[in-house]
Amino acid sequence: MIGSYILEISYILASVLFIVGLKMLSHPESARRGNILAAVGMGMAILFTILFHKKDGEAIGNIPLILLALVIGTIIGWMVAKKVKMTAMPQLVSLFNGMGGACAALISVMEFPHVAHEGMYAEMFSGEVLNILLGLVIGSVSFAGSMIAFGKLNGNVGDLRIKWLRYVNMGMLVVIIGVIGYIMSMGNIAPSDAMPVVYTLMVIALLYGVLFVMPIGGADMPVVISLLNSFTGVAAATGGFLYQNQAMLTGGILVGSAGTILTVLMCKAMNRSLLNVIVGVFGGGGEAANQEAGTIKEISMSDTSVLLGYSQKVVIVPGYGLAVAQAQHLCHELEELLEEKGVSVKYAIHPVAGRMPGHMNVLLAEADVSYDKLVEMDEINSELPQTDVVIIIGANDVVNPAAENDPSSPIYGMPIIKAHLAKNIIVMKRGMGKGYAAIENMLFFNDKTRMLFGDAKASLQKLVTDVKSL
């Protein structure tokens, strides 16, 4: 009996550690300790569950197999998490999220016969059956959606932008609700007879997860991952409800609600509504900007290096292109070279530059760029009018002045880095492709703008050599 006491107390402790850990994660100084604290809580809950959990007086069996599974999962998870490049972080989070969703869905499938056995015979409404079906659906959607999000960020899956897809999705949601209602109203039949319908429900939910994420692209991915993250939290909580397990319940719900708020915060940073992201209507529009396009002026490599080398103040605006080209180390090298020559160099960090918030911070930190060189958007904007050269590396929408002066633009109202205020603007870009928002960027046609076409890594490499020889 003492084991049960310890188990329940360990769950309470784990819940407290989750809460404190999450709280600490939201402050830069304490974040790392917060993460470790939550991990300790998790480890404790897992350990004591194996040791002391009892169901109807029966202790946990299959312990060697459980340990084997834990070891396999730990080794794979650890290796993948340690080995993967910093640029691949968003898809990795998505991948792990999907694993959690699949886990929750599997639990629901396996426990359904037991729950249904108790619930379905007696009554018309069984909250237990509803709970487990919700766990199944949400877990499956989260799994399938996360896998698609993973594939998209990894470049294996493309965007599917079809206008009527949203009606299909709405229809599927109705079907899912219908099937849940049907299973719940099956009443007095053996749970095994209900299983085919339960599997059907799972398949529909998986399909819905795929179609839900398919139309959403590029810059919106972090929002979707965050949303799916909170889904998995809710799925875990349904498991907690099922087992009357406090750690699962608080952990799951905490992530569910925190994840939802985080999703909303991310949307706010991009000046979009959540609905807007989900329906996936971004892109196109901004007709006005398309018509006014002027001429593009290019700049040679040597001119660029001279311009940079004899400037006083340079601001680098990194974007997703920098991450894709893996040019962060070269970027840092250029920065150091210029600093040696007495040029002040800073980085302007837009909160949603890249494919996840904070992407640029992580990327540049990997290249050992010092913390005080990274300046947040609001702060750098006041310095830009006194800046000699702004170099934009692989960023587009976050410097698009249309956000300020073109009410018809889909990004109108989004806070931007006001690169157009600087004395000179150099844009490093592969070609004249558009940013994620698929709109023209008037900045490229600005009189002060010079384009430096080519792969960011190759261009930076040449720039570094050129600046050295100045």
Place this chain on the structure above:
Amino acid sequence: MENILAFIYEYREPIFAIILSIFLGIEVISHVPAVLHTPLMSGANAIHGVVIIGAIIVMGHAHTTLPIILGFLAVILGTLNVVGGFVVTDRMLEMFKKKKK
């Protein structure tokens, strides 16, 4: 209708915990700086790996082949979520720390 009321009554304690947890989750992270959005998302991602406890319980009480196989799979998936989630978060935060020097 009476069933629903009875259900809520029977589960009043978890429902209570759920409602409080919702508000707690909102409160805990509502003032997070944008820079920390990603590590926070990743950390939260690891925490919902707590679903692994459910997988262990299922696996621990499975007696026939299919449930054992599925349970085994569920424990692996849950572990991936937990371990991968925490390690990735730590790696991200490690970089934030290094910058401070």
